[in-house]
Amino acid sequence: MTTVKPSGDKPNLPPTSRLIEVFIMGKSYKVPETLTIQKAIEWAGFQFIRSCGCRGGICGACPTIYRTKDDYKLKVGLACQTVAEDGMYLVQLPFVPVQKAIYNIEEEKATLAAIEKHYPETFRCVQCNTCTKACPMDIEVMQYIAEIIKGDYKKAAELSHSCIMCGMCAARCPAELQQFNVAMFIRRMYGRYVLPKAEHLKNRVEDIEAGKYEPMLDELQQVSSGELVKRYKEREWEPEPYEVPDWKPKDTKYL
């Protein structure tokens, strides 16, 4: 068995790698097969400033529009997550013009009126489903828009939760919606006003502000290092709930 020397982020290519032809903004480049579109563009000699952020499929900087050989379909993918194919034509879209609503979360409510005010175009959706087809995260975009229009913010928030705000839905929408912006607004409204507040958290915050834990933490700073290690080793271990439901610690002095 051979182990390869670690090579950082550079593609680890077998020497037998075949070259394929990709058309970056229409111009032909030869790159080894199996690379993601992002690494293929770098291989071709580009250094990214735009269209590259996390390199891991979560920041939404790298949406790419492409056609593959012998297929009329216009496809959308994240460059960092999509493998380049022979005969692929591609262009990247680093930015989609939108206008985020400016609002004060303290003064808003999750209501149709608020959406009407901030994102009135939402109601123009013609249910063509183009957005859903364009979404690289496979989100049911048209569906979450429908839930927003219906007023089911829980469903809309949950359906849109994995949105990475890449903007492809908005770029393709014939009715000029800003799906990801209105979804962001709804999720914050939902998190703030619809999801019930954590009562135990409020209590804990009050205790902290009253200084309850100060003496315990000062004690830990003052004990000898041997004593600290001892307390670390002997701390009581909470089991998983599927092992012991409703577990309570024996020692409650430091709670």
Add this chain to the structure above:
Amino acid sequence: MGYTPEMKELIKVVEKTRPERIRKIKNGHSYPALSLEARTKVLEKFHPDYKPSGRKEILVGPNKGDKKTYPEEFVDLLHSRSRLSNIEDFEKIIEKPDYETDVLVIGAGGAGSSAALTAMNHGQKVILSTKLRQGDANTVMAEGGIQGATQEVDSPYYHYLDTIGGGHFTNDPKLVKALVTDAPLVIEWLESLGMMFDKESDGRLKVLKGGGVCRRRMHSSADMTGSEIMRVLRDEINNNPDKITPLEFSPAVELILDSAGKCMGAVLYNLETKEYYVVHAKAVILATGGFGRLHIQGFATTNHYGATADGIIMAYRAGAKHRFMYATQYHPTGAAFPEQNIGLLITEKTRTLGAEPINKHGEEFVFPLEPRDVEAASIIKECIENKNGIATPAGRLGIWLDSPMVDILRGPGTVEHALEAKHIQFMRYNIDISKEPMLIYPTLHYQNGGIEIDEWGATSIPGLYAAGEVSGGIHGENRLMGNSLLDINVFGRRSGKKASEYVSKGVKFGKPSLDHVKKYNAELKEAGLGDDSIAPMLLPDYSNPKVREKQLTALKFGTLQ
């Protein structure tokens, strides 16, 4: 695509031992954790930090003379000269600022964003400089969660013990105290900003256990916790355009001090137009994140494109010491297959939810929730010494992470819901991680050390604060999962508050100066260093070297054209 036929055969071995492993866990018999002594042994032999090769001493600046050696990729940057090579020209332009503000925040990840919002809430005008887009940061990538002792069976006392034990008792106690005390406050703040935490129907926060902790205190938003934090903070910042001015694609390249040594701004570089901007500020908060893109020891990384240690380099030239930079965090579970996902993070939450690391023979070999350094070293040992790794077609080695166990232990659909983003990511390659295990190997993840700060984020330079991954001491030699999303908010908010107080008291500045840069350059020259390299790096260079050779008239400056 998907697994090769050879790999599929090996997966059958994992499937065979799975029912018995599940039975054992349900009866409370997981694989035993190592003793403190055994931990030390496996670390010394297998952790990449303990390898003598690839490490160097620092020969200039405030940390010169440290007994420790540091990763050479990092030291090479410290041994590089400033981008401002025609420094006399810059000395002229720094007198005439393009922007003036109360607080300049450098870096728009989680730490920078929480600092900016806090400074704003304390009445300050803020400029937020960032290298890429707002939120293109390690923060957006964090999956697993954020720690905080919010439950009744837990308390900051236990959070303190876990944190300091995980850091091998090297952490700075006063920083740990600030971290665990503020944790519930931070979670409440994020809740009030409309963050969607995973909750029970009555509003109780759902919590899980992370590696090396004795109580469940990991709070999450599916496996997109960092993404959720980041988009909420960014949205809030962008709701206040008259108070916070983000400058994207404009990284800081050097700090500006006044003649008395107080920090009073920075020089920014517009990556698109290649202009330099001068910002004068009454206080500066550095929040530039970590150094994953330096690929320490040649490791692949989980970090975003801009994680190149810029902040430490700039602050170092201005006289700020760093600490714990000798300890690098390798995350135990980076993707080892498919090759396109190489190095990408598989969140610790996968193990938290019940998935075990399994070798070629279908056996457990390590307690799944050891502190990260111990878990990573154990996996390397299993592959290298015990030769129980699984080989990939690209010639890499890996260990199975038995994700299908999650649905068996916690109910069908858990993987698809709780590991939403990972599920989508692997489905792109026809691997359904709720049915097939993932192949993993340690990957370069986190900069444990950084600029020395006090419990308010203040550095040794008046008017200069640091928060987030760029700072050092909170986690000592090893950070626990979920403590970083926490620390960026705790110290972002603390530094935002302290910087505001400092500004409000009224600060007077002398002449703006780059003398610290000149002095540093001179020190380099004396040591015979800095001739052939420039820092901060700003962006790593992944372009094709064969192409580079032919870009004969392109002016290359550091890693940038």
